[in-house]
Amino acid sequence: MLGTAMRRDRSGHTLRPPDASAAAEVVCLVQLPHRCLLRPAQPDAVLSHRAVRVERDRQLLGRLRGVLRLHGDGHVLVPARAQAPGSRRSARGIGPMTSIDTRPPPTSSRTPRRMPGIEGFWVFIAGDMAIFTLMFLAFAVTRRDDVPGFEAARATLDIDRGGINTLVLLTSSACVASALKWLRAGEQHIAARWTAWGIVGGLVFIALKSTEYVTGFRDGHTPAASEFYVYYLAITGIHLIHVIAGCIVLGTFWVRMRRSPMPGVTGFETAACYWHLVDLLWLLIFPLIYLIR
Numbered sequence: 415m416l417g418t419a420m421r422r423d424r425s426g427h428t429l430r431p432p433d434a435s436a437a438a439e440v441v442c443l444v445q446l447p448h449r450c451l452l453r454p455a456q457p458d459a460v461l462s463h464r465a466v467r468v469e470r471d472r473q474l475l476g477r478l479r480g481v482l483r484l485h486g487d488g489h490v491l492v493p494a495r496a497q498a499p500g501s502r503r504s505a506r507g508i509g510p511m512t513s514i515d516t517r518p519p520p521t522s523s524r525t526p527r528r529m530p531g532i533e534g535f536w537v538f539i540a541g542d543m544a545i546f547t548l549m550f551l552a553f554a555v556t557r558r559d560d561v562p563g564f565e566a567a568r569a570t571l572d573i574d575r576g577g578i579n580t581l582v583l584l585t586s587s588a589c590v591a592s593a594l595k596w597l598r599a600g601e602q603h604i605a606a607r608w609t610a611w612g613i614v615g616g617l618v619f620i621a622l623k624s625t626e627y628v629t630g631f632r633d634g635h636t637p638a639a640s641e642f643y644v645y646y647l648a649i650t651g652i653h654l655i656h657v658i659a660g661c662i663v664l665g666t667f668w669v670r671m672r673r674s675p676m677p678g679v680t681g682f683e684t685a686a687c688y689w690h691l692v693d694l695l696w697l698l699i700f701p702l703i704y705l706i707r
Contacts, residue, residue, distance in 0.1 A: 531684035539691055546695055553645045567642035570635055576704045579622050586615025587693040594686045597679050606671035609664055616661040623654050646703055653699060656692045
């Protein structure tokens with residue numbers, strides 16, 4: 415089949431027979447799992463053996479394609495033992511075929527849900543709520559021992575001013591929530607504007623509460639007058655400190671938003687959660703001290 419004469423391949427290049435030195439090369443004809451038998455071979459025999467191996471591999475691949483057919487949608491058809499509903503028959507008459515999905519499982523693009531704010535901050539919120547809960551319980555127990563005295567002192571409070579404070583804090587909390595929404599959307603200048611309105615609400619609350627304290631002390635509503643004012647000043651005073659701290663934190667973020675791009679929203683999420691905590695505490699304080707009879 416292969417001679418020593420000059421011949422040309424498909425590309426037009428001349429093929430020369432190997433010389434005597436090439437014929438003396440040692441080739442591996444039989445390869446066993448544990449050893450390889452070596453012997454000199456003639457060039458024609460080597461080329462013939464390689465042609466036989468290539469033809470054998472081509473036939474094996476042809477049979478494999480007849481058994482496994484890969485579709486464009488990523489499914490492989492393999493022979494099935496029994497005809498199933500919706501099964502296909504191969505073009506070569508192999509029998510019923512079963513579809514196997516070889517595509518990788520789809521990965522979810524949704525990010526895992528997490529608690530907003532810095533990790534560990536919710537522990538502080540839980541602790542703060544626990545402290546106020548203890549003060550509320552102490553107020554309720556003491557009030558039970560002196561209901562007439564607590565009722566007389568409660569009647570001296572300005573309920574209208576307390577209601578205005580509630581509306582102011584609710585509005586301020588809504589402004590901070592809007593600021594966080596715009597910051598997540600990448601609109602930092604709009605977020606800074608809403609943050610400023612949230613700070614204004616906090617400052618209005620501080621001004622109204624301070625005025626209420628001044629008026630109460632001027633009228634003689636001091637801790638010496640009644641035990642009610644002890645709890646009133648303690649609970650509302652600690653809450654007022656929370657409002658002042660929240661205004662300072664929000665003011666810091668407002669300055670950062672106006673000067674340079676924010677590196678992320680986690681820090682402002684923490685500040686927003688704290689401000690909502692302040693709002694929630696007042697929603698508990700206002701009915702407990704001002705309204706319950």
